[in-house]
Amino acid sequence: MAPKLKDTGRQRAREGSPWTGLWVVVAKEMADHLTSVRMRILEVLIVLTAAGTVYAAIRNLQETVGQDPFLLMKLFTTAQEPLPAFVGFLGFLIPLIAIALAFDSVNGEFSRRTISRILAQPIYRDALLMGKFLAGLFTLALVLTAIWLLIIGAGIVGMGVPPSGEEVARSLWFLLASVFYGGIWLALAMVFSIVFRQPATAALASIAVWLFFIVFWEILVGMVAPILRPVQFNTAEEILAQAQLELALTRLSPNTLYSEVMLALLQPTVRSVGLVLPIQLHGAILGTPLPLHQSLLLIWPQFTGLIAATILLFALGYVLFQRREIRA
Amino acid sequence: MSELVIETHGLSKRYGDVVAVDNLDLAVRQGEVFGLLGPNGSGKTTTILMLLGLTEPTAGSVRVLGLDPARQPLSVKARVGYMPDEVGFYDELTARANLSYIARLNGLSREESARRIDEVLERMGLSAVADRPVATFSHGMRRRLGVADVLLKQPQLIIMDEPTQGLDPEGARGFLRIIHSLKEEGITVLLSSHLLHQVQAVCDRVGLFRHGRMELVGTVTELAQRVLGSAYRIRLQAEGPVSTLTEALQQLPGVVDVQHQGDSRYQVSATSDLRAEAARAVVSAGGRLLGLDVEAPSLDNIYARYFEEVEHGAEA
Structure with a gap:
């Protein structure tokens, strides 16, 4: 139950830890995810994508082995027509997996009528919701880590070059960012699964939000920015202001944040993900790679933004779930 | 306990x-x-x-x-x-x-x-x-x-x-x-x-x-007594003079009502299970007891009766 704020003058604290039973829920939910048909389909999908794009990348890269110090990164980012790069696919696939894991997490318990039976056990609602979320996040992390290992393995076998420490570190950070990018969609689908009683509605709503950010957000920003910051006299300030607003708005989309993180981590030569004025490039040696900590510094706001959005959405779902009447 | x-x-x-x-x-x-x-x-x-x-x-x-x-x-x-x-x-x-x-x-x-x-x-x-x-x-x-x-x-x-x-x-x-x-x-x-x-x-x-x-x-019996007054219906079949038998049954303590339902059938409404007493009364009044059966109070009756009354009371 939600913490009560009644002025009864009695003791206010709830008994016991809100996380009693949390790991039981996590274990059960993860077992469900990993054995579900839904997950099998997604696994096949992601493995096929990885195999296809990485195979294409290896063939492409074999000619340039030895010239590039960041071969491993290229495995993720090299595209060969007609296939986009693996990271391009990830931007689509991660939300899809995350939504598939969570869209029926809460309303499914209601429609199966298991919710009152589970909550009649000595656990708090907190443990149930948190357990479901963590199970989704761990499943996502597990799948992504497996793919990550497969790609690195394929890279070593296919190109015969072992990855350097920095490459591994970069791709590990990239893995972490991918998990939290998924976390956002997981938390969002979970919020919808609390709000809507029908799992299908929740799935549709989640996919609608995802499509909105992937397809329409950029178009919308392109329309809104000129209205809010019109360029009337064609001055540098005006153009800059408009471009900055446009950039700020696009960064509200988790897709933008993720692709910026991806860009800076996997392409060490990227020195800026925002606007760069010629004066800021003074003294820079273009085309030289940044060290890892500089790349991290570059996208640190985006990185924390991904984590913060995940936490905020989960908090929203948490509040909604605590207030929800169990009675269906 | x-x-x-x-x-x-x-x-x-x-x-x-x-x-x-x-x-x-x-x-x-x-x-x-x-x-x-x-x-x-x-x-x-x-x-x-x-x-x-x-x-x-x-x-x-x-x-x-x-x-x-x-x-x-x-x-x-x-x-x-x-x-x-x-x-x-x-x-x-x-x-x-x-x-x-x-x-x-x-x-x-x-x-x-x-x-x-x-x-x-x-x-x-x-x-x-x-x-x-x-x-x-x-x-x-x-x-x-x-x-x-x-x-x-x-x-x-x-x-x-x-x-x-x-x-x-x-x-x-x-x-x-x-x-x-x-x-x-x-x-x-x-x-x-x-x-x-x-x-x-x-x-x-x-x-x-x-x-x-x-x-x-x-308890169901308590409710029956409160709501129905007489919770037990005893159905009884006996041969003998109707008026004598009716009177004998009516004199039993706890009997609320006795109805002669034609032939040799009677229905006794009582506050408790009076089968034994009713049998004795019939026999000692000179009747021939042929059948005896009791209908325990039913919650359905209690419920129907009580809320019927409440609703009628509210409408009146």
Whole structure:
């Protein structure tokens, strides 16, 4: 139950830890995810994508082995027509997996009528919701880590070059960012699964939000920015202001944040993900790679933004779930 | 054995303008089977949810096993078994896996839960299907699995919401036998139902609900006397002079009314079971007793009569 704020003058604290039973829920939910048909389909999908794009990348890269110090990164980012790069696919696939894991997490318990039976056990609602979320996040992390290992393995076998420490570190950070990018969609689908009683509605709503950010957000920003910051006299300030607003708005989309993180981590030569004025490039040696900590510094706001959005959405779902009447 | 297991004072729950439960004072003693009876939407389920701390009361206080379900929900839920009206399971999991999840949520060790799961499945006659997915179970089997689920935590109090709903008559009778055996183990049982005649046999005391209020509480006989006046109808077949027999029967203490229903049939309304006395009276009045039968008070009658009167009273 939600913490009560009644002025009864009695003791206010709830008994016991809100996380009693949390790991039981996590274990059960993860077992469900990993054995579900839904997950099998997604696994096949992601493995096929990885195999296809990485195979294409290896063939492409074999000619340039030895010239590039960041071969491993290229495995993720090299595209060969007609296939986009693996990271391009990830931007689509991660939300899809995350939504598939969570869209029926809460309303499914209601429609199966298991919710009152589970909550009649000595656990708090907190443990149930948190357990479901963590199970989704761990499943996502597990799948992504497996793919990550497969790609690195394929890279070593296919190109015969072992990855350097920095490459591994970069791709590990990239893995972490991918998990939290998924976390956002997981938390969002979970919020919808609390709000809507029908799992299908929740799935549709989640996919609608995802499509909105992937397809329409950029178009919308392109329309809104000129209205809010019109360029009337064609001055540098005006153009800059408009471009900055446009950039700020696009960064509200988790897709933008993720692709910026991806860009800076996997392409060490990227020195800026925002606007760069010629004066800021003074003294820079273009085309030289940044060290890892500089790349991290570059996208640190985006990185924390991904984590913060995940936490905020989960908090929203948490509040909604605590207030929800169990009675269906 | 008269310690109170459930105690509420002025318990109320409002959903917006709708009053679901209105100023309820409920007391359930240890070891008894108490029935919350009333039509759908009369506040039974809401009351149960408040007893478990699954819904917050708008006003009033609740004590379950001496604990406050709002403050100490974990202790309450560890000791109280709850079977919801539409008990649901994870269909793709086996019966055993479903129970195992509940056992782990209750913090049972692996060995302990394996032992208890076998025990409760055996008791509910589900051992043979323990490793089949619940999706293949019939409605009656699900209900029994629901009881197994409740028994797993070895509760002191079991709350069942509409336990016999949707069961065929044989299934319902079996279910009432289960409830009876729980009572014999000393477990207090609170059940709710709108199928009055089914639970009549098993409840020690009942509370009749209507529009969120518990209007009548007591044993079925007590309620019958209060509402119907004469709770027992004794049907009697005797040959002999009608006026003499009628008079003899009417003079028995506790007889409210005697009707001669033609031929040699009489119907005696009485406040208690007067079969023996009636037989003696007929014989000593010179009649030949041919048949004797008693119709115990039925909750359906009580309920119908009481609320008919209340409604007529309100309309008048």
